[in-house]
Amino acid sequence: MQQYIINRVIFLGVFAIIGIVGMQTYWVATTWHLNDTEFRQKAQLALYGVARQLAAANNSDLPSQDIVRQQSSNYFIVNIESEINALKLEELMQKELVNLSLDVPFEYAIFDCSSDRMAYGARCEPTTEPQPEEISKASYLPPDENLLYYFGVKFPERTGYLWEKMQVVFFFTAVLLFTVTFFIFSMIVILRQRRLAGMQKDFIDNMTHEFKTPLSTIRIAAGVFQRDERIIADDRLSRYATLIHEQYERLNNQVEKVLQISRIEKGNFEIKKERVDLKELLPPLLGGITVRAEECGGELHSRMPEGALMLNADPVHLSNILHNLLDNAVKYGGNNPEITIGGRRKGDQFYMYVADEGPGISKEHQDHLFEKFYRVPTGDVHDVKGFGLGLFYVYQICRAHGWTIRVESKEGEGTTFHLRMPLLAVDKPAAANVG
Numbered sequence: 130m131q132q133y134i135i136n137r138v139i140f141l142g143v144f145a146i147i148g149i150v151g152m153q154t155y156w157v158a159t160t161w162h163l164n165d166t167e168f169r170q171k172a173q174l175a176l177y178g179v180a181r182q183l184a185a186a187n188n189s190d191l192p193s194q195d196i197v198r199q200q201s202s203n204y205f206i207v208n209i210e211s212e213i214n215a216l217k218l219e220e221l222m223q224k225e226l227v228n229l230s231l232d233v234p235f236e237y238a239i240f241d242c243s244s245d246r247m248a249y250g251a252r253c254e255p256t257t258e259p260q261p262e263e264i265s266k267a268s269y270l271p272p273d274e275n276l277l278y279y280f281g282v283k284f285p286e287r288t289g290y291l292w293e294k295m296q297v298v299f300f301f302t303a304v305l306l307f308t309v310t311f312f313i314f315s316m317i318v319i320l321r322q323r324r325l326a327g328m329q330k331d332f333i334d335n336m337t338h339e340f341k342t343p344l345s346t347i348r349i350a351a352g353v354f355q356r357d358e359r360i361i362a363d364d365r366l367s368r369y370a371t372l373i374h375e376q377y378e379r380l381n382n383q384v385e386k387v388l389q390i391s392r393i394e395k396g397n398f399e400i401k402k403e404r405v406d407l408k409e410l411l412p413p414l415l416g417g418i419t420v421r422a423e424e425c426g427g428e429l430h431s432r433m434p435e436g437a438l439m440l441n442a443d444p445v446h447l448s449n450i451l452h453n454l455l456d457n458a459v460k461y462g463g464n465n466p467e468i469t470i471g472g473r474r475k476g477d478q479f480y481m482y483v484a485d486e487g488p489g490i491s492k493e494h495q496d497h498l499f500e501k502f503y504r505v506p507t508g509d510v511h512d513v514k515g516f517g518l519g520l521f522y523v524y525q526i527c528r529a530h531g532w533t534i535r536v537e538s539k540e541g542e543g544t545t546f547h548l549r550m551p552l553l554a555v556d557k558p559a560a561a562n563v564g
Contacts, residue, residue: 173199174229189209195208213278219251232255234286235285236282334388347377393522393525403444405444425462429469430467449522470484482547489540498536
């Protein structure tokens, strides 16, 4: 993953997190405020209903204003300007709270004119059932110096009541916090993996470049040995010189693959397209692959259509991807590889295929064939060597050209790679002048 993509992901992720957390905070605050407002309004309605019924029982009138005063978030004073019966007050409070579905305990006290103190405090539950005679005393409720006949009601569990109403909101808030934590942890892991991958990539790049110098020396030395008359005269030494050169070619091809993949990932590799006749490009490739297939007891079949097949392609990269596909067909085509390369024209498109009759590839591995370093597991058997870079290179070059490639395979029935490449119009020869 390129650095600018990671930077975009982090920026967009942080922006999204800030937005979501902001919205969640606003939602929590708004919901809390709405529940608090609902609680306050229900409490005031219940207290007003109690005051109205007490005034009716005493045949008195209520004050014209400020009947219910909120002294704090959970403490209310009710002014009725008439004497108050404690038992009647308690009964009416319980019924009013039940009617308004305000299921929260309350404490009440009545102002005593003779002592200028709040008296007869008790704690009650909102219910229509009769309460026991022994009721726990209420906590201290402060008096109001400006009123004469009034009572005070406190809701000590108001906060718990609001928290209970907010359970769903807090659940989703916890889920959001978990999601944010997971995202931050994922970003830390991605950045750490990115740093390790960068270190690994730099190491591989440096290692492959360092290999080029000794490989060049080996190539020169192997060439000198192969041309020396004394080596040529000795069959054993000549065979060793040829073996050294073959192993140089093999190692050099692997190093070149790594370097090509590195250039592709950095985005600085160049595709130099030109008019290429596929029919002229194939013979040298097919000649080498035919020899290799025959050495393994197999055979290569070519079923290309007649006529020129003009493509707009980079001839070097085109040769490389065809060589990779044919080389894989030999490697994985079984003990006696039967390989077929062919194609057909359809309109301005050319559909090409490279097929073998090997053991095939299971469905679970086909989707990963074009991934870098991926190799189909073969258990403890490692009879085919490689880095898993060939098909990744093929896929990247096809994508750079705008071609499509796909694999078709069944276990025990072989594997076929399909390519679709647009054709160029074939230039018609100019008509001869008749003099």
